[in-house]
Amino acid sequence: MKENYPLVSIVSVNYKQQQYTEAFLESLTHISYPNYEVILVDNASGNFDRKRIEDNYPETIIIESEENLGFAGGNNLGMRAASGKYFMLLNNDTEVEPDFLEPIVELMEKKPIIGLVSPKIKYSEGNNLIQYAGTIDINPITLRGGKLGHLKEDDGTYDRVYEVPFANGAAMMISRALFELTEGMLEDYFLYYEETDWSQRIRNLGYKIYYQGKSTVYHKESASVGSVSPLKSFYMSRNRLLYGYRNIKGLNKWLSIIYTVFVAYPFHTLKLFLSRDWELIVAQWKGVFAFLQMKKH
Incomplete structure (x- = not known):
């Protein structure tokens, strides 16, 4: 029976979150898909208890990185060690339904033109609210997009399959062949926007991105860095500009950068000033200057 199912390599990255990682690994012990391996990358946590994972x-398969490679680098490291036909990337702060893999693999097998698939992602608090049911495309000037189904009750409306512009980095599947073709996510991003850039590059190659609403994953969103933090503010600020620079073409590229730096970010800074979030203001503008200093390719 196992031979009738392609091998799926489930890849996840841990960084100083062993309690979430263990809950994640426990949820994987209940899945019904019969042919999979689990690869866990520890991103130089410093306090990683390898023996505890090995015992339980x-x-x-445990890989310990000697340095923190970020989300993109950690996942790339895990995928390079994977044996599967398909790679299922899952945040370590997710938990899964037992039958979450079958609908995704079935979709990938039926439609070779698909590059990435993400499942329905719900908040883990038990409130039956959707975090992700697909996206809308990013505006080439404002660099703003949006999520389908976000914060809506899961009443079955999004139990469908459809094409979307971008996968969600918390849970997404790619084939080994396409991973090798794209060489994985761009590690310059380190944290945030890397899956958005990857989705765009995959679309540029002629592949499709899909949402599979018959599969469900639960996400403890922003458990790593907090829903709002200086770390998140820095990388979101820097990487939004980096995404625009890399993926928007022609005059719109420069219009998007001008709009973001001279309109969107000052407006956001004003809101932060009124709420006295000084650390977030500093982090945001550090992100802008970091973008300006980056070697871009």
């Missing part, structure tokens, strides 16, 4: 989840 002995089938897990």
Whole structure:
């Protein structure tokens, strides 16, 4: 029976979150898909208890990075070690439904033109609210997009399959062949926007991005860095500009950068000033200057 199912490599990255990682690994022990491996990358946490994972989840393949490679680098490291036909990337702060893999693999097998697939992602608090049911495309000037189904009750409306512009980095599947073709996510991003850039590059190659609403993953959103933090503010600020620079073409590229730096960010700074979020103001503008200093390719 196992031979009838393509091998799926489930890849996840841990960084100083072992309690979430163990809950994640425990949820994987209940999945119904019969042919998978689990690869866990520790991103130089410093306090990683490898023996505890080996004792409780002995089938897990553990890779310990000597440095923090970020989200993109950690996942790329795990995928390079994977054996599967398909790679399922899952945040370590997610938990899954037992049958979440079958609909995704079935969709990938039926439609080779698909590059990435993300499932329905719900908040883990038990309030039945959707975090992700697909996206709308990013505006080439404002660099703003949007999520379908966000904060809506899961009443079955999004239990469908459809094409979307971008996958969600918390849970997405790619084939080994396409990973090798694209060489993975761009590690310059380090944190945030890397899956958006990857989705765009994959679309540029002629592949499609899909949402599979018959599969469900639960996400403890922003458990790593907090829903709002200086770390998140820095990388979101820097990487929004980097995404625009890399993916918007012609005059719109420069219009998007001008709009973001001279309109969107000052307006956001004003809101932060009124709420006295000084650390977030500093982090945001550090992100802008970091973008300006980056070597871009």
